[in-house]
Amino acid sequence: EAGVTQFPSHSVIEKGQTVTLRCDPISGHDNLYWYRRVMGKEIKFLLHFVKESKQDESGMPNNRFLAERTGGTYSTLKVQPAELEDSGVYFCASSHLPGTGTTDTQYFGPGTRLTVL
């Protein structure tokens, strides 16, 4: 079974540019999450999709961040315009819906390292 995949693995952009990160969850996982780790600090929750719907976006830092999950499969996270403080590693994770006999374990992708210059 393929794991969570993310693209690109690294992105280096100038301040003010736009970047779009992509996440492909494990097949059959309806829950999809975005997290980020900034400057070696703790990994923080950004938002949660259940299928194509945003269940919780309380961790999104501001309106420069836009996440979508059209069709309930892969998700994109767009940063527009990017600022220096957006640099960090962006992780995606997926899990089953509760009640399907599985635990609430989230499986993480390798992350996208974003550097804003």
Add this chain to the structure above:
Amino acid sequence: GNSVTQMEGPVTLSEEAFLTINCTYTATGYPSLFWYVQYPGEGLQLLLKATKADDKGSNKGFEATYRKETTSFHLEKGSVQVSDSAVYFCAQAGGFKTIFGAGTRLFVKA
């Protein structure tokens, strides 16, 4: 609110030494507890987990026991190897969010 606190690193050990990385949590209710590991150049991997009090998670020689009375989930390994060098994250999940500690970097010297 819910949180996770883990010991600051870096932790530097010689090969075959005993490892303990302390982790405590605050939570309303009874979350599941996890240890994740990030090896150099790689993504986050689930190392072990425990879903209820007194459960012991184990994997690759690592162990952690869910202690409700002390709200702790300390990670231990009896004999570390150079290949264990990585960043270790303690985490809890009581709903859909996973809440992480700041991570502890482990260096193991040959």
